[in-house]
Amino acid sequence: MLGRLLAAGHTHTLDPARADAIVVNTCSFITTAAEEAVDTILEMARFKEQGACSRLVVTGCLAQRYKDDPDLTKTLPEVDVFVGTGACDQIADVLENKTPAGLTLFPDPNARTFADLSVDRVLSNDPHAYIKVSEGCSRHCTYCIIPSLRGRQRSRPMEEICSEARSLVAKGVKEIILTAENTTDYGQDLSEDSGFHHVLEALSDQVARVNPDVWIRFLYTHPTSLTRKIVQAVKAHDNICHYYDVPIQHADTAILRRMGRPCTQKQLETLFFMIRDLDPDAVLRTTVITGFPGESEAAFHTLLDFIQEVQFDHLGVFAYSDAPDLPSHALGQHVPADVAELRHDTLMAAQAKISEQVNQKHVGKIYPVLVEENPEPGLFIGRTMFQAPEVDGVTFIYSEGLATGTFVQVKITDAFAYDIAGNAGAVCEPPLK
Secondary structure (H helix, E strand, O other): OHHHHHHOOOOOOOOHHHOOEEEEEEOOOOHHHHHHHHHHHHHHHOHHHHOOOOEEEEEEHHHHHOOOOOOHHHHOOOOOEEEOHHHHHHHHHHHOOOOOOOOEEOOOHHHOOOHHHHOOOOOOOOOEEEEEOEEOOOOOOOOOOHHHHHOOOEEOOHHHHHHHHHHHHHOOOOEEEEEOOOHHHOOOOOOOOOOHHHHHHHHHHHHHHHOOOOEEEEOOOOOOOOOHHHHHHHHHOOOEOOEEEOOOEOOOHHHHHHHOOOOOHHHHHHHHHHHHHHOOOOEEEEEEEEOOOOOOHHHHHHHHHHHHHHOOOEEEEEEOOOOOOOHHHHOOOOOOHHHHHHHHHHHHHHHHHHHHHHHHOOOOOEEEEEEEEEEEOOEEEEEOOOOOOOOOOOEEEEOOOOOOOOEEEEEEEEEOOOOEEEEEEEEEOOOOO
């Protein structure tokens, strides 16, 4: 959206008090995300009276989710126009008041093409950048609203993915992160033999031609489409991080069935054994949900035992977030919120011990680290290949005079529950393995 606005002649400010128009891009996947979005909208609405703002626009999933609510515009009268997920490419027209009359714009997300992604993007100061390989989801997890917000799965042409990656690397990006609702579902809507492993192989080759030291990472895999070929592609290419983000959501087979997840506990065990067998350097991350309707104490302990057995390097836990428009809302045996939160805390306490044990294994080793922040003199913050931005721990670097966006060799001296720390050596363009 920023790229389209700049191309249309608008300028961008980080100070909302100076902005003529403010765009709030929202999420509504879980209740806390929706609440945060509303709080931000109300905070930005202040600038219609205290600043220069004359147009407040709300885009994204919150708007899309409640597009059929007749009280949407009455609930947030401060908003001038609501824009759905299928209208990103029309953002300049929205700000210029060139859209059809009315307060809402909700074209069918399934009709949206990938053409808008070819516009030059506005990059942050971070040395990493995200590329979406597909849009939407054709699965039917009962706790998830995404298919109705984003439409069915639509895989992006591989050449467009590679072209965007080449452009980003040429601009200085040091880490490409592939995302989608389910990255490893890529190609299921295309011709045969269009699997995600082909994307990794092509991208690895083309990125390496521009800068062989750029990291490639992929997130949000699905356990039923994370294949042996994908793991083999990671193992075979030096610039792909040995990092597997595999949200399992649960480990109890009965709960997985109620979630609409087509796998069993045994299949999950087999998957993680396969990954570690083929790729001994593999780093595993997952996310799970506690308090899903029907989760008995026994089912919860199945999940807890599974986490302690697999020993994930990184784990995210969410207490179940209910809403009337979710299929899971109609399921019986809802778990009290306080029980779901207690189970959440129990899992996080168990994972803290696992994580610290994992991190202790890094002490004394030397890793290439991508430097990202300099919060105070003599201290920098960065990430190794086994730490994804925002969701995992970080590496604290004790050094003077490093530059953000560069690689440095770091000898790990300390390990904590989620983070590690060490002393910097020479700035480098590192081998990735």
